Amino acid sequence: MLLGAIEAGGTKFVCAVSDLELNIVERISLPTTTPEETLNAVYTFFDNYTLDALAIGSFGPIDVNKKSPTYGYITSTPKTAWKNFDLLGALKERYNLPIAFTTDVNAAAYGELKHGAAKGKESCIYLTVGTGIGGGVVINNKVIEGFSHPEMGHLVVKRHPDDHFDGVCPYHGDCLEGLAAGPAIEGRFQQKAFELPNDHQAWDIEAFYLAQAAVNYTLTLSPEIIIFGGGVSKQEQLYPKMRQYFAELMNGYYATPPLEDYLVYCDLGDNAGITGTLLLAKEAIK
Known part of the structure; x- marks a missing residue:
């Protein structure tokens, strides 16, 4: 077959x-x-x-x-x-x-759940941060959809105190995607994300926005793990900052797994989407 x-x-x-x-x-x-x-x-x-x-x-x-x-x-x-x-x-x-x-992104989330960073778990969120920001959700081994699919990149976030950039989202301006996607980094600093040094201010601003999103997703959906993919998320220096901001924003209110195991980069990399799609094809036979 x-x-x-x-x-x-x-x-x-x-x-x-x-x-x-x-x-x-x-x-x-x-x-x-x-x-x-x-x-x-x-x-x-x-x-x-x-x-x-x-x-x-x-x-x-x-x-x-x-x-x-x-x-x-x-x-x-x-x-x-x-x-x-x-x-x-x-x-x-x-x-x-x-x-x-x-x-x-739903397919990528499913791929990571079954064969990647969330293997052995029953729930995860996969957030891709690149040209845009999009999220997929799996809860109880099922991809989550309602009257439509999640559009998790357009979450409203509060601004970093040092950020005065207008945002790039054509619909909302300064939503999460408008402030934290790759084009926002480039628009704010006139350099692509991968060109910026590890100690650049950009990564503190980026971590602040992604941590807010992760807190909101956690409080709303309680996933067992939040997995990041996409070009911007490959920057390793993001994760310690993001975990620190997450802990500060949560302020002890809500118990999560250790943040080193909770906010992580994807295991499957660029293969997450095609892996999840093949798995969904296999399930379609049933």
């Missing part, structure tokens, strides 16, 4: 085929251009295999409500060509098999 997975990102589509033990048979990366061009390349890849199930972890926002007439659509994305595009419908029209559909 073979599983298919699509990690549909705003920059690239990663497609993979594996067996039921998640051993990769073949994996490719395609540029995200127009829906027609990108999907034709996706079809060319998967048409070489007889799949038993497929799963999609997509950039968003997407409609995950199975009762909605636009279930399976990419909705209000800034990528104009993909706005209100029926991604799930296009793949169902091509392939008559079970297809799971969720966000890329």
Whole structure:
């Protein structure tokens, strides 16, 4: 039996085929251009295999409500060509098999729960911090979705006392994504995050915002672990600062696991999304 997975990102589509033990048979990366061009390349890849199930972890926002007439659509994305595009419908029209559909960050959270930093646990939050900020949640081994999916990057946060940057979010300005995503760091300091030295003021500001988010997620959802991914989160100097701010903000109110084990970088790195998507494809067979 073979599983298919699509990690549909705003920059690239990663497609993979594996067996039921998640051993990769073949994996490719395609540029995200127009829906027609990108999907034709996706079809060319998967048409070489007889799949038993497929799963999609997509950039968003997407409609995950199975009762909605636009279930399976990419909705209000800034990528104009993909706005209100029926991604799930296009793949169902091509392939008559079970297809799971969720966000890329939900898939990454599920991958980390089953094979990564949260292995052996029943709940986790995965927060990617890069070009944007997005979060996925797994509670009791189930990906959390309601009338829509979590949009955890647009949390309202209080400002760092030394930060006077307006923010980059086109919808909210100074939400978490507007103040802490990669473009916010670059806009504030005129350098990309990876170009800044480890002792730069940027990391204190960044840790302050991410710690606030982690406190709010903890008080709301009580995950067993919060896992960070994405390019900005690769900066090791963030974590001691973030844990310190987290402890100060929580102020002894709420017990958590030791913060060295609670606020952590992902184990699977760039493979979290495709791993989780393959796992969701495997579950779709059931």
